[in-house]
Amino acid sequence: MASGDDPARLNMPLMVAGGLALGLAVLGIVAGERVRPLRAPTRPLVRRALVNGALGAMSMAAVRLVEAPMTRPLARRAERRRRGLVQHIHAPAWVRDGAAFLLMDYSIYLWHVATHKLPLLWRFHLVHHNDLDLDASTALRFHAADMAISAPYRATQVALIGTSPRALAIWQGWFFVAILFHHSNWKLPERFERRLARFVTTPRMHGIHHSTVKGETDSNWSSGLAVWDHLHGTFRLDVPQDRIVIGVPGYRDPRELGFRDSLALPFVEQRGA
Structure with a gap:
């Protein structure tokens, strides 16, 4: 690299390409669920989408204000000082980044289980689950405090795993698209989806997880790669949508599911959850 070259400027084409790919993926998912819906909606879309979008905007603000200032410096330090599990792997950087990606995805599986099993975490995660329909807008429906509470865990992930800034950015982009995809109401060809569900979390899988039946909710915890459910015996695809x-x-x-009630929900007495 020449002395006058700016790394950020050199990475700009990759950032633009990544942004375009992300935008196209979002448009494709939203279009897919509009053209081929998997489940019949029970409520008007516009009101739900507005509430979910407003909650999502607050959640994204929490990520930017709380999580990003913690994880980004830790990722830079991990790469610069070779700190963390994957940084001890004597292999090319792309191998370390691949290992970090897998460990980030697996440890999110563990966090998701914890948000259901630990009462304090469930109080906040409940806001996500009490949506009466499931579509791409539900992927945005998280309480801002839920995101803030998860920030120390995310920072611990990055620090212990040794996730580089590059691996963190790739995993974050993947995670966003994966969350949007498996929350979507997109009816994929069933045979194709059964094959796809061997590798990634799919709409039918996550529909079962959002069921009111506890035995169904306690399955399909994966948020990205589906391999973790297969390994832990928590995979299900046997419930008709x-x-x-x-x-x-x-x-x-x-x-009871509007914007103000959803914000207040973690701080009031809960029932039948």
């Missing part, structure tokens, strides 16, 4: 009731048993009244 037309039999699934989306949501949480104690919260079936749409009037």
Whole structure:
């Protein structure tokens, strides 16, 4: 690299290409669920999307304000000082980045299980699950405090794994598209989806996870790669989508699922969740 070259400027074409690819993926997913819906909606889309979008905007702000200032410096230090598990691998950088990607994805599986099993974490994660329909907008429906609480865990992931800035950016882009995809109401050809579900989390898989039936909710914890559910025996794809009731048993009244009620939900007495 010449002395006058700016690394950020040299990476600009890759950033633009990545941004375009991300935008096209989002458009494709949203179009797919509009053209070929998997489940019949129970509520008007516009009101739900507005509420979910508003909650999502606050969540993204929390990520930017709380998580990013923690994870980005840790990622730079991991690469610069060779700190963390994967940084001890004597192999090319792309091998270390690949290992970091896998470990980030697996440790998110563990965090997702914890958000259901630990009462304090569930109080906040409940806001995501009590949506009465499941589509791409549900991927945005997270309480801002849920994101803030997860920030120290994310920082611990990066520090212990030794995730480089490059691996972190790749995993974050992948994670966003994966979350949007498997929350979507996109009806893929069933045979194709069964094959795809061997590798990545799919809409039918995650529809089962969002069921009101506890035995179904306690499955399909993977948020990206589906391999973790296969390894832990938590994979299910045996429930027809037309039999699934989306949501949480104690919260079936749409009037309780608005923006203000959702923000207040973790701080009031909960029921039937």
